[in-house]
Each structure stands twice: as structure tokens, then as C-alpha cells.
Amino acid sequence: MQHEDVRDFHWYVDKAMASLVFLGGISAIVFIIGIFLFITREGFAFITQSMDIREFFFDPAWRPTSDSNPTYGAFALIAGTASITGLAVLLSIPFSLGAAIYIAEFAEGRTREILKILIELLAAIPSVVWGFIGLSIMNPLIIDMFDVPVGLNILNAGVILALMAAPIMTTIAEDALKAVPDRYREAAEALGATRWQVTLKIVLPAAKHGLMAAVLLGVGRGFGETMAVLMASGHSINVPDGLFDSVRALTATIAAELGETAVGSEHYQALFTLGILLFAVTFIINLTADLVMRGIKRS
Amino acid sequence: MSDSPPTRIKEIEARKLSVHYGRYTALSGANLDVYRNEIFGIIGPANSGKTSFLRVLNRMDTFTPGMHFEGTVMYRGKDLRDWRNLYALRRSVGVVFPLPVGLPLSVYDNVALAPRLRGVRAKAELDVTVEKCLRRAALWDEVKDRLGALGSLLSGGQQQRLTIARALSQEPDLLLLDEFSIAVDPVTTMRIEDVLKELKSEMTIVLVTNLTQQARRLADRTAFFLQGQCVEVGPTSELFSDPKHEKTQAYIEGRFG
Ligand SMILES: Nc1ncnc2c1ncn2[C@@H]1O[C@H](COP(=O)(O)OP(=O)(O)O)[C@@H](O)[C@H]1O
């Protein structure tokens, strides 16, 4: 057969599809940049003109609606978000890792499948439902158990957020464990290692980057969560010094206040500045998770 | 081919051993004995059930879905199925797979793993074991300056010798070698063969090999497997000089397989 050098149908389809998927990929970048530009533009005037950086980061007084002297201290909000997210991560790490190890290393057949489905269901529960659980179940429970006047606080929001972050962390951690090839498990078991020894000595070290990424993505999830936190945290501006203090989160502040401000006002712009902060932190967390997952390893 | 006759204690006693994968039968009705401190060779073409036999000996059927065996296998006087601690059985049986698996640990940790699993903590003791096992596996000179490098990043042949060192670090009573020389060059193969001859005094060795000459060089007794049957077992010299079955003769003369 004579093979001629002509651009045939398949050649054109290949080029067309390559450009199409390229556009798809590019559009993701375009959207990210677009969103970033939008938030920055709205918050920019505030940052350059009226923002006092010291006040913003270190003053707990968030009084945007004060007639005489509005202040924009975000310290209490940052502390609120940090404390809730911190507690949530502390609570969900052991559960998620435990669940992931059980599913990937110990559970078999049906049990494993059912567990995976349940965990995916857990991930699909809308955040307003979690907020509702915080308000109507956790709230009275905390009041009863710990004999405190209010049950909407760091503990409540932290537990709710832990439950919300756990499915994601579990799923990603399980993927990381599953990515460790079975031949390693077999080789170690052939040496006489027990399942637990195999998990501890071989699988966990081999999967450590993926596991770290799982935790980071859980943190990112908690950090950006709004509705459930708004409902369960008590939403009061407060630098906390205990688990039973009500706090207010960055996200919840934006959600609750943005609708009531005049577009372009100082308050409006300050909220966008909070948005920039959130965006930056989430971006950094996700980027770190991504880099870790790719294994920027010890050299 | 050793001059000193092996002791006549039976280390392995397989009776009517059949191995199945689902409904497929890989080995059927094998009867054979392996004596303590001998090298027992198994030869035969691909897919004749050699590996399956080894997999039974350290109970790898438990993590191979669908695999099960019938009949009895006595190991050190005790039915394999009666071992109450499977992990202890596997610690007693060292295995070298045909496709080497360097664990994603450092070279040192690969070899120190088995001693650590049984509770050895002292660094000095581990150092001695690691060096001894790597020397015996003819790998020491190549890796002594990079014991911290990842074992899974060594070359194929080096990983193969690493798995040999790892199996030796178990201080096994029974060593199972499955076509260990596939990825190893001839010179190194000869060095390892010399080590195996020495190791005989410490353990029993079952050597599955696709090189009939290797069995001839090393094995005290040899079995010929063909299509899931153990066709013939006997002292190596007899099996090679005066095979009882025509198929054995054909195989060792290289007329098939
Ligand atoms: N895990 C498995 N599942 C299904 N069949 C298998 C499995 N392992 C081996 N077999 C089959 O069992 C037969 C014997 O295999 P094996 O014992 O590996 O032979 P050998 O080591 O002599 O080449 C082969 O036909 C092979 O395809």
C-alpha cells in the first residue's frame, strides 16, 4: 500500500479537538482571573484610600455601621474563622483518617462499598441543613450537656464543620491510600507483617503526601464554609477565649451584610476586602495541597 | 548435587495438593516431600503450577481473591491450615518473587523491616543483619554507599537481589525462590548460587527455576511439573540421567517448553 502524505479527516478532527479542549482549559484560568479582578476592583478603593492595615488585622472592632466613627477591624472575624476551622480540623482528622484506613485497608466487599456510598451521601448534604442541625439539635444539646447559656458557639460550629469536612477528607485520604500499589502490601505481608504493620510501616508513609493534601483540602473546605457557620456559631463579634464563646466568621459576615450595604460605599468595599483575604487564603491552601500532592518531596 | 546426604526430616509433606483459582485448576493432586536442609528444585514450563505451589506454602491464598487449595500440606510436622498465627508462619517462610518488589523504603529499611517486625530495635544488631544479608545477596558492594536511597528506585536486577536480602533477613526456616535469576546477570547469578549452597545448612530451600541447568547445579532433589501435574520427583542426578517419564526426558533435553 502507498501511504501518501495528506491531511485527512482524522488529522483535522484531532486538531479541532485539541483546540476545543485547549479552550476549555483556558476558560478555567480566565474565570479565576476574572473573579479575582472583580473582587480586587471592588475592594481596591478601600484598600488604597481608607484602610488602616493595623486596624484591619489587629483591631477586634468591626463597626461598619457606626454613624459617627465606623471602624473596620477584622481581627475578631479572623479569630472566629480560625478557631472554628481549627477545631473542625482537629476533630475531623482522626475520624477521617480512621475511616479512610478502614475502608482502604481493612473493609472488604460489600461493607466497603456501602461505607463509601454513605460517605458520599454525607458529602451531599446541603450546608443549610447542617446549619439547621447546629441550630436545632446541637444547640440544646450543648446547653444541656455543658450547662452554658448559649449553645451557638465555637464548639457547635466546629463540630458541624468537622462533619462537613470529614467526607471530603476521607475520600481524598482513601484515594491516597488506594494509590499505593497492592504489590507493596503483598510483599510486606509475605514477610510476615500484619495488616496493621503493613498500614503503619508501608502504606501510610507511602501515602503521606496525599494524606497531607487531604487535610489541607479539609481546612480549605472549613475555611470557606458560610451558611452552616453563620447558623451555628452565634454570629457575634467576639475574640474568643474558650470553646463556648460565640464568634463570627469572615464568610458569614460577608453573607449577612453585603445585601444591606449601598453598592460602592465604604462598608461595601470593606466587605470585598474581606473577600480578598478569603480568596487569598483559600488560594494558598489549595495551591499548597496541590503542590504537596504532586510530591514536592524531600530531595 | 551435594555430597553430604540431607537429613531425612520432612520439612514439607504435600498430599493430594490441588490449587484452584475460582473454577480453574492450576495444580492437581501433587504428592511430594521436601527434606530439611536440602535444596529442592522445581522445573517445568510456564503455567505448570510451580508458582501456585509456592504460594500455598506461605499461605498467600489468603490475599489472592478466588485462590484456594485442597489436600494437606504438612510444614514442620503441622498442617498449614492449623497454624494459629499466619504471620508467624510467613515469618518462618521467606519468599522471593519473580518480579522483584522493592518496598518504597530506603535500601536499609527494606532489609531491616523483617527484623523490626519481629521486634529487633537495637541499631547495632540491625546494622549487622543488613550488611550480612546484603552481602549474601551479592548486593552490598553496589549499595553500601547509598543505603539511604529508595529501594524502589534501584534497577530491576538490584531490586531482585534486594528482595533476596530481605527474605534472608527474616532468618527463615524455609526459603522459596521463584525464578530469581530472571532479572539478574549470569555472573551475579553464579554468586548467588554459591551463597544458596552455603545457606542450605541453615534452612530448607525450594528453588523454582526456568533454567534446568540451575536445578541440575544446585538441587539435591528435583520435581518436574507439567500442566498442573507433578510428573516426577527424584534425586536430581537420577532425574536428569535417567528420567522415568518420557515428558521429563523431552523437557530436560529442551525438546519443548
Ligand atoms: N491469581 C491467579 N488467578 C487466576 N489464575 C491464575 C492466577 N495465578 C496463576 N493462575 C493460573 O494458574 C496456572 C498456573 O500458574 P503458575 O502457578 O503461576 O504457573 P508457573 O509458575 O508454573 O508458570 C496458569 O495457567 C495461570 O494462568
Ligand SMILES: [Mg+2]
Ligand atoms: Mg511462575
